[in-house]
Amino acid sequence: MPITCKRDLFDLPTGLTYFNTASQSPCLMASFSAGERGLMRKRQPWIAERAALPAEMERCRELFGGLLGATADDVAIVFSTSYGIASAAANLTLAPGQDVLVLEAQFPSNVYAWQRLAERSGGGIRYVPRGADFDWTGAVLEALDDGVGIVALPNCHWCDGALVDLEPIATECVRRGIPLVVDATQSLGVKPLNLETVPADFIVASGYKWLLCPDMMGFMYVSPKHQSGMPLELNHASRIDAPSMETGSGLGGRLKPNARRFDMGAADSMIHMPMCVSALEQITEWTPEAIHGYLVKLVDVIAEKAEERGFTCPPIARRIGHFIGLYRDEAWPKDLAARLAAHGVYVAFRNGALRISPYLFNDAADVDRLFVALDAELR
Template identity: 45%
Template sequence: MILEPQRESFGGLEDGIAYLNCAYMSPQLKVSVAAGERALSCRSRPWRITARDFFEEPEESRRLFARLVGGDPDGVALVPSASYGIAVAARNLVTGAGRRMLVLEEEFPSNYYAWAELAAKTGAKLETVPRPGDDDWTRVVLERLDESVDVVAAPNCHWTDGSFVDLERIGEEARRAGAALVVDATQSLGAHPLDMRRVRPDFLVAAAYKWLLGPYGVAFLWAAEGRREGTPIEYNWINRAGSEDFSGLAGYAAGFQPGARRYDAGERSNFILLPMANAALRQLLEWGVENVSETLGTLTDIVEEGAPELGLRPVPRARRVRHMIGLRLPSGQAAEIAGRLAERGVFVSSRGACLRVSPHLYNTREDVLRLLDELSWILRPGPTRR
């Protein structure tokens, strides 16, 4: 279902601004801002915060995130960043000399450095899957995935241009080969449908501040059922068994809270950020991720249709997610052009050799046509504009 524009649901959007850059950072929803203001007011009166408050909002976060991905709340850990979640995964996966781990070429650093460190420690080979000329990442990953691979670290789409990675197919082949699948879904979750029951990753992480429309400093880690008895990367009080009883904390517990809660970061009960994140998750569930994806696709399709006339090569619809599109420039001047667009009040990102266009429900057809018009003026200079 195509959704109506939702600009009024977002705060801070100024007149005259065409913000086509959700893959960088989303504007905050008004419901999230209101939740944060209420939470900040409550935090100013700490005598009103009880032991129960350390647990109720985090458990609501688990329930909402689990609904979004088709998983179970016991599989959800609350972490501060994608890199934290990837570090948890790397801590709990086994590899060694003569073994291989796969990452995409130009993968985002948060899904690279942990694997590079693991390779250096174990003697495994971290293999970079080269960018395919036809944008078919699924094919080139599958060509390199065999029984010598221990870890496949992959997103649902490449962060630079939105080119699609079929995690269901890769997950199936990874299981056949005995490899673990670790997914950084930061650039897709909330705008591209994902069913954990079909992808079946070992670990999945997503930061909240992009397509989940949440605040900066919140992320979610999901661990498969067989990965929930592992080793956390920090030892804090709240993920231990019985931590609800504040009077007994000095008794020290050997066991952990059930499920993936053992991977929770310290101070996970963020009294301001979690209510904001939860408000955004509720709104996404109300809109429906499939509806969000379909609606954003109507905008990226316009970009794809208009780009060739400007000498730009878009990632084609058959090879990309619906919510994001990369435009390759023959001249390789993406950063300069993105800067010139920003001067005109049109915001996209330059990532690698691409202009990355990533709209959301606050955008309209007019925003996209304005982008194409401004690009035409930049790439085909004519009379000076005011």
């Protein structure tokens, strides 16, 4: 079913155009209300509703897993993308002389842990430069050879939305027996991603962007073959058969036999959990397919208007579809973001690109408002 504009479900003032979801999404008003209920639990931790936390955690695992075709057993609750990537790096091996393959100018959270692993293992980092006409996929496939020990990629480049088609890359990784780690922060929840076609070893996503979740919340898919690995943290909640803390020290037991062992400490946030449940339930109801279908139409119009003005951007076949980065021959004015904000238009600049990232609270009038403001400031 086609989806319509959902601005009424968010708290956006009239006349404000927010095109910066790739940096930080506003939360749903329903999630804000859920957070208020969570705050009440923190304010009064003796109330009975605190007992709802374990079920909320399981519901989050179920919903996140459902976006991928995974089960709740396959999902860990983590702080951030960097936490999940560090967990993956701690549970994969790199032989001396092998490389971790990443994109040139890839988001740092999916680079630093691999640099550390390479340094410790006597390996290296292979930075894949972008191919002609924003072709990342072809460039990655060309770079994949027997010298690659791990592939760690996003679904698109975070600066401009240029597509990294993970399906043929995953196929080649399986053929060569190379682990695939995916940073899906800029795509999951808004672009379909399924384990049947992208059988990754780990998939990590921070929640505060396209998943509409609060800060300091993220999720990690762990393939069953890695679920006996070692988590970054060791705590009581990551164990089964541990003695009760009510009658003893709590020390003992075994690590949980699934992805739950990789949970961050204090994953059972009284405030964050109900907000995440509300957000993930809404995304599941809308479906990533429908969300993406709505946003592609806006982004296509943005690209058309940009090209009319002589700007360049990833072409339609080479962009992920739900956000886009614009370039021009000369550098953008350094204060342009602030000047656009004075018009009530909010965007971001990333690595030389004017990044425009809409969501379901945007419509065609917002696109017009963006270019009226741009024209006024660049005149």
